[in-house]
Amino acid sequence: MRSDLYIETVLEKCSALMAAGLWRRSPAVRPRAWLENFDRDDQPAAAVLLDHFTYFASTAVDQMLLSLYRQLRDGLISTMGVERAIATLDSAIFTSVEGEDPNVTDSGNLFCRKLRQTAGIADSRFMDPKRALEQAKAGRLIVFLDDMLGSGSQIMATWKRDYLNSQPYSFADLEAETGSHVIYATLVATRDGLDRLRGEVSGLQVIAAHVLDAADTITGVPHSALKPDLEDIPGAIANLLEKYAPRLGVPPYLENPRSRMYGHTEGGLLVAFEHSTPDSTLPIFWAVGPDQWTPLVRRV
Incomplete structure (x- = not known):
């Protein structure tokens, strides 16, 4: 043309x-x-x-977030059955992914608020990672929320960061001790980031509403x-x-x-x-x- x-x-x-x-x-x-x-x-x-170029307006983000929540629910049902899955999800704790240098403006905090609003989840079930780790020790499902999985560095830093003063210090420590159930849920993920997490982070289940392949990058x-x-x-x-x-x-x-x-x-x-x-x-x-x-x- x-x-x-x-x-x-x-x-x-x-x-x-x-x-x-x-x-x-x-x-x-x-x-x-x-x-x-x-x-x-x-x-x-x-x-x-x-x-x-692909642009996600706030209305599209809200719909993707609800889709991600349904994907989370359906995944639990497929492994636990309906009754146990609903009970597990109804008591799950949602938390944010912190940057490699944690900041209150990290996008995970925004998505905790968005999920609370779009899915009608009680405020009491949203916690910072330190409190979430304490709840994980008690056996509750923990869901990390994020908008974008790129290289995977941020969630890996959060996974390994020491939050407590005694064992288990981190989510990685808790996984090594008890095989705790933790899910990382992100709106958009790169294929490379998914492959990296699934290959390098044992015990962390990863779900994404939308996966970017090579066609979604400059190489495509x-x-x-x-x-x-x-x-x-x-x-x-x-x-x-x-x-x-x-x-x-x-x-x-x-x-x-x-x-x-x-x-x-x-x-x-x-x-x-x-x-x-x-x-x-x-x-x-x-x-x-x-x-x-x-x-x-x-x-x-």
Whole structure:
């Protein structure tokens, strides 16, 4: 397709997604202003990235969260039977995944609140990880809630972190002693992150509402039926990232050239949520830039 027509087609698709309520309207998502960041010759490659970008508005997140809860329930029923599973879930404790440097703004805290609101679960069943570990010692099911499983580093840090002053110090210690039942439930997971957890963290069951495969990352682009008139689309995208990544303002831990281009752990993700954007998503979507630079979405 002629590149100028392709760009307009992609922008029309974005407008349709906004009109349908699947994307937030500007200024939350600003596709046209974002494309104008780029020199004209670079806009077709940028439009390919935009064409493959996935955005989860808050309404979609709420539905995914309810789906995740039902998946949790159905998984328990399949292993325990209905009566025991419902009793187990009715007494389960929900807790947050803490970052590698724990912070009250970690996304797991938001999802505890969202699940309380959407599923009507009592406040008393939401606890911080320390109190949740104490309840796990008493035999209650513990469910970690998260929005995004990328590399798996955050849940692994939470799993191994010492929360108590005596044995078991951590969830990993409790698993080694008693085989405690702990589930990690996340809205979205990368295939690599799932494989890593299932291979390296014994005793932690992992469920996800949506799994990202290679097609959902930079390595799977392009896979849309419509394409601009470019001879080498992957090459054009690589050139785009190499050209603009040095101009982006990113956190210190993303300052090396590959992270500037592909995000944390070079994840190369093409996704964002209304409440935030993963740091493994391409920084060119969310990073601040020079004067007059407009991010597609913000990473709050």
